Amino acid sequence: MSSSIVTKIVEWAKQEQTVKAVILQGSHATNQADRYSDYDLSLFCTEIETFTYNDTWLSAFGNVWICVHEKLCLAQQIVPTRLVIFEDGIKVDFTLFSPDILRTVHCLPPFKILVDKENMLKNVENEAYERDNPSLQQFVRCIKEFWFEAYHVAIALKREDLWNAKFRFEAIDAFLLQMIEWHASALNEGQQILHGGKWMRSWVTPCCWEYIQKISSLPSVSWERLDETMQLFRLLATETAFKWHYLDALDLDFNISHYISSLKL
DSSP, X not given: OOOHHHHHHHHHHHHOTXXXXXXXXXXXTTTOOOTTOOEEEEEEESOTHHHHSOSGGGGGGSOEEEEEEEEEXXXXXXXXXXXXXXXXXXXXXXXXXXXXXXXXXXXXSSEEEEEETXXXXXXXXXXXXXXXXXXXXXXXXXXXXXXXXXXXXXXXXXXXXXXXXXXXXXXXXXXXXXXXXXXXXHHSXXXXXXXXXXXXXXXXXXXXXXXXXXHHHSOSSSHHXXXXXXXXXXXXXXXXXXXXXXXXXXXXXXXXXXXXXXXXX
C-alpha cells in the first residue's frame, strides 16, 4: 500500500492488542481510486469503547482537521464509525466492528485484508457486485414518489419560493438516482454500480449521461432543470419497465406531468 497514512494505520494496528484485523474497502480495494478517493477501513476490535471514548488515537496517523461520529446498522448491530479528514485533505472512514459480527456476517463488499492476527477473515467472502431487482411495488412506489415531489417543485417554482424548490429538487434527485441505478442494472446485469452515483459515466448509457450533463449545466432551481429531469426519469422508467416487464408502472405520470405543464403558462 503506497499511502503513508495507511502504512501508519497498519503498523499501529499490528501493535494494538485490541485490534484483531483491518480490511480496506471501497475504491482503493477495487483499484478504482484517484488522488481524492477516501480510504474506507474496517477495524475489528475486542474493546471498541477504547476507540469511541475519545478520538485521541487518531492523532497517531496525522493531524486531524475534522472528525465526525456516525453509526451504521449491520446484522442488527449498531456499528460506530469515525469519518476523519486529516492534514492535506486525506479522508479516512473508520468502521469499528466487534469480531463477534463475523459469526453472522459471512460476506462483505469487496475488500483487501491488511491485518488479520488470528486468521478470523479466512471464511469471509468478497461479496459480488449483485443487486436484487426491485419488486413491482417498489418500482411503482419510486415512480409515484418522484412525481409527487415533482408536483411540489413546480408549485414552489410557480410561487417563486426558491429555497423550498431547492429542497424539493433534492428529493426528486434521490428518486432519479434510484431509477438511474435500476436502469443500468436492467440493461446490463452484473454491472458494477457505485454508491451515490460515483463514476456514473462509466456505468450509465451514453444517452443517460448526455441528459446528466445537460441537467448539471442548468440553473439548480429552474423550470428548465425540472423539465429535463422529468424527461430523463420518464425515459429511464419506461425502458426499465419494459425490460423487467413491469408494464403496470407505465403512464403513472400522465395527469401530474400535464398539470405541471399548465403551471408554466
